Amino acid sequence: MFRDLLLALASTTVLLTGSAHADEPSDGASLVLLTENFPPYNMAKNGKNFAKEENIEGIAVDIVRETFKRAGISYNLTLRFPWERIYKLALEKPGYGVFVMARLPDREALFKWVGPIGPDDWVLLAKADSKIQLSDLEQARRYKIGAYKGDAIAESLEKQGLKPVIVLRDQDNAQKLVDGQIDLWATGDPAGRYLARQVGVTGLKTVLRFNSAQLYLALNKNVPDEVVAKLQAALDQLRQEGVVDAIMGRYL
Secondary structure, three states: OHHHHHHHHHHHHHHHHHHHHHHOOOOOOOEEEEEOOEOOOEEEOOOOOOEEHHHEEOHHHHHHHHHHHHHOOOEEEEEOOOHHHHHHHHHHOOOEEEEEEEOOOOOHHHOEEEEEEEEEEEEEEEOOOOOOOOOOHHHHHHOOEEEEOOOHHHHHHHHOOOOOEEEOOOOHHHHHHHOOOOOEEEEEEOHHHHHHHHOOOOOOEEEEEEEEEEEEEEEOOOOOHHHHHHHHHHHHHHHHOOHHHHHHHHHO
């Protein structure tokens, strides 16, 4: 009887072990991907600041999904708020990644990169009836500029001594602009206009286009190089086949 009990326990252990392995990704490289509301690149379908998996959409979301599918790498995807939190998680936690992120010199060595996913021009927007005219960023110093906390644009302005007025959600700047609380809104294009429309603000005009950045998937430095290379090759292939342009065309 004791021998039968031992055999039964052994069989149960084998079954449990097999079940545990069955839940693991076959590629051994499942990643945790984080994103934020940054239309039209990534956004929650319900407009809230938390969403998971199929409840997230956007240009970058669709491109990332196709890239991982083509590369044969598993992942799970969560949209969270604020940006600073998910940036920190991707920076510190092995197996994590965050998108979309501007690939800047100060960030280059902090992550491993897959991209570019799409462009993000930096612009200063004003109300339609604004008399402000600028030929360079230096001339913007006399004005009150709104920006988004933790965003590359805000960081760049701060380094240049422009001291932007910071908010937690970029779309809040659209209303602040209309209400006269700020003179200019430093944001991305097309993201800024998309966000403005979401809160019912239209007719904004571009008074200065002062930089052009490329947006990427940023992966924690502990993600294996072969995984990064696999994802990059998959994205390059999708771009060559016209899939990336087709996805952008669905949103813009």
